[in-house]
Amino acid sequence: MDEQALREFADERLRALAGPGATLREDQWSAIRALVLERRRALVVQRTGWGKSAVYFIATALLRELGEGPTVIVSPLLALMRNQVEAAAGAGVHAATINSANPEEWADIEERVAAGEVDVLLVSPERLNNPDFRETVLPALTQDAGLLVVDEAHCISDWGHDFRPDYRRLRTLLTELPEGVPVLATTATANDRVVQDVADQLGVGGEHTGPQEALVLRGSLDRESLRLGVVQLPSAQARLGWLARHLAELPGSGIVYTLTVAAAEEVAAHLRDQGYEVAAYSGRTDPAERQQAEADLLHNRVKALVATSALGMGFDKPDLGFVVHLGAPSSPIAYYQQIGRAGRGVQRAEVLLLPGAEDRDIWSYFASLAFPPEATVRAVLDALAQHGKLSTAALEPHVELGRSRLEMVLKVLDVDGAVRRVKGGWEATGEPWHYDAERYQRIAAERRAEQQAMLDYLSTSSCRMEFLRRQLDDPYAEPCGRCDNCTGSRWSSDVDEQAVQQAEQRLRRPGVEVSPRKMWPSGMDALGVPVSGKLPADEQASTGRAIGRLTDIGWGNRLRELLGSGAPDQELPEDLFQAAIQVLAAWDWAQRPVGVVALGSRTRPRLVRSLAARIAHIGRLPLLGEVLTDPGTTPRRATNSAQRVAALWSQFRVPEELAAKLSAVDGPVLLVDDCADTGWTITVVSRLLRKAGAPEVLPFALASTS
Incomplete structure (x- = not known):
């Protein structure tokens, strides 16, 4: 199949995926061409809603047409996986997923992959180090893969706002891929530092991967449908009262983000008391309830989901009409990622931030969960060296770390080669390990700078979208002409006394x-x-x-x-x-x-x-x-x-x-x-x-x- 025929086939698949009037962007075709015709590695940094998933689904369809093996997509969230399985079907691509929510389906899916019935297999980064998956499924999958995709690739960088240690295992997977297997990494939220880090780790930036240099495609991060604004209110009661009075005025259905699980549940309860159809959504929500809540929002059966950051990357609702934050995230980059849920398929979406006095306390708490000091980490290695294989629960009594931080440390040590995950727990490898104190200190300093930048976003009198784009090192950043500062048109901060009193009764x-x-x-x-x-x-x-x-x-x-x-x-x-x-x-x-x-x-x-x-x-x-x-x-x-x-x-x-x-x-x-x-x-x-x-x-x- 020559290049012209491939382009026509790609356009046909895009129309099946996105509608009869859809045409490929030039950068979309550049990425597809590099992957399919030249079998290169590519890093695509483009705004949310640009069509990154179309690149890998269409590339998959073309590679399968040419007789290549299935695409493996490493994807970070269950909500993202569910949306991608549905989207793949629109492109005529048969997708399946192996994750923590469907263990009863794993054996059947693995058989279907082996039989060539699955075009795309989505796996979580944690799967890559599951002993059974790593030893029985991954070797064959690696040898037969036609394309490897790393979605939300900023997760691979501990400079990124959503670092996931398991993602760094992809470096090992890349070294095991046969020569000529193309690799695509995609993200919408990466500044220069993160782009460089991801490119270095995946071998897709400035290095040669075979006969040609890898391709980096980076575009404008403007979101023309978003109308950004900040509403400053004096108290939690005023913020909640304001939201209860104005939620009905916001277009369509959307997301109300909070910084904590408790706040999500509290806000949702008050809005229901005020007659709104809303649901709380957090990492503590039962998986079945989370899936139902996503479906209710997708089908406009609720006005809003009141959510923590658990509802984030990859949730795809083209007509999402608004995103409101009760409390500011600690990073402009994380904020940009979350507001990117809105306005993908509508001309106008409202994006409002209602900051709270308690935001900085919450930021400080989460900052306290950063990578622990060297002595604490060495105690983990010493305990494994002394006692041999231990489960996480059995290791816990020997170290001064809570369960979630201990698991994070073990994952980092695993990626660094100092420990390995085996059936029944973890064991030390005996390999030397270096505590990179300078790097961890730089990361902590970067986090503090991000917090200050978020405070600067709240107080800026300049364009808010331009501010966010500059935080992401967007070379095309310029005033948007749409935000409250550009237009001078703002949501009123007035809220009637009755609404405040009702909110206070709920909160108190x-x-x-x-x-x-x-x-x-x-x-x-x-x-x-x-x-x-x-x-x-x-x-x-x-x-x-x-x-x-x-x-x-x-x-x-x-x-x-x-x-x-x-x-x-x-x-x-x-x-x-x-x-x-x-x-x-x-x-x-x-x-x-x-x-x-x-x-x-x-x-x-x-x-x-x-x-x-x-x-x-x-x-x-x-x-x-x-x-x-x-x-x-x-x-x-x-x-x-x-x-x-x-x-x-x-x-x-x-x-x-x-x-x-x-x-x-x-x-x-x-x-x-x-x-x-x-x-x-x-x-x-x-x-x-x-x-x-x-x-x-x-x-x-x-x-x-x-």
Whole structure:
């Protein structure tokens, strides 16, 4: 098939994919031509909605027509995979996906791939290091592949806003590809630094991959349909009230982004109270519910999804009419990526940012989860070297890392060759490993610069789209003529008092559940703590309550003010006492408490004692006493569940007087604390109270962190 025939075939497939009037952009054809005719490697950096997926689906169709093997697409999100499978069908390409949501289909899909019935196989980056997939499926797939696609390729760079350690395993995969297999990397959100890093890692920038130099295609990142604006409002109540009043005015259906899961759930609940069809969407949402929510938005059955960044890359709804952010992301690049969901197939879409005073606190929290110091990482390597193969759960007691950060460290060490994932866990390779402190410090500095740039975006009087494009090093950046600064046309920041009051009632409505721990962490015997498995029913706490979460947009600000690290110990403030009464009055316990116990605090004893005393007084309950902290123990900040339990195990004791009272009670006791963080303090202390004779323990705290 000559080049002219290939071009005609490509145009035909594009029309099947995008409609009868569609024509290939010149850069789309340049990329397809490089992949199909010249079998080159290419990096395509183009705006969201430009048509990057059309490049790899049409290239796949052409390569299959020429007798080549299936395309392998490494794709980061389930929502992205689902959309791509549907889009591929429009191009006459048979696609399938192997990911964590469909394990029951893996065997059948693998058979179909082997039989040549699948044109495109989408896999998550995590699959590349699954031992079974890596050893049984990947070798044959690598040898037979007709094209490798790395979608959302900025994830490969730890300079990128959405770094995924598993993506870096692609370097190994590239070295195993047979000569002449084309490679395509695509992204919409990469500045010069990320582009260079991705190009270096994938071997698609400035190097030779065979007889020709690789191709880099980079275009304008302008989004002509987007109307950017910022609405500055004085409080969380005003922001939520403003949204409730103006949501109906926004065109079509869209996305309301929040910075935390708690905020997503809280905002969605208020909007439903105001009569809107909306749903919350986050990483905590059940997978089936997430899929249903996506479908509801795609088919305009809801006005909006109130979502965290879990709804991000690759969600494709051409007629999405608006994106609103309640709270600013920490990076202009991440912000550009999220607003790119809007306006792909409509002439005008509204993009509004309503920043909050608490945004910087949230940024600081997520920044604290960056790559840990060298000594902590070395402890991971030492533990594996000493104990041999360990699962993540079994490794946790030996290191000062929480589960999510430990998994991230293991993935980085795996990519760097210092550990390997095997069936049943991880093992050290014995290879030397270098802690690149200078690089990690530069990355941290880059993150701080991004945060400052986001603040500058809020305050700029210049074109907002040009500002974002310059953050992405777009060489074509120029004033858009459409944003609020360019036009002088702005959404009013006025919000009527009734809307603010309704929002305040929602945000100030106290009460969240505190779920009890039911399983001890793995490996406690290694730390000298004689527990394992499930907590016996007669040692467990019951489901408790807290006034609010520290991450709430309502009570969160007030609780952070009271419980922050620099806050003084004080008597319980009246507003929080009234909130506590509301929570207790609404608690649907099976039996009313018969007494109150204070959980001894080293940092805020006055606050906790006054809370317990006032609850006992108002509820006409006996104040049974206080669980004491042992002065012979030293409190230690632990970073994972096993270490936390070990640190708490000998800290508390039930004094004899309290034990005597507990053995005589005939109902639940209310255990009062300031903050339910990991839940392990309440678990350990409740166990002591139950063993001392309490029939049931009902935990109550001012704040929760989950």
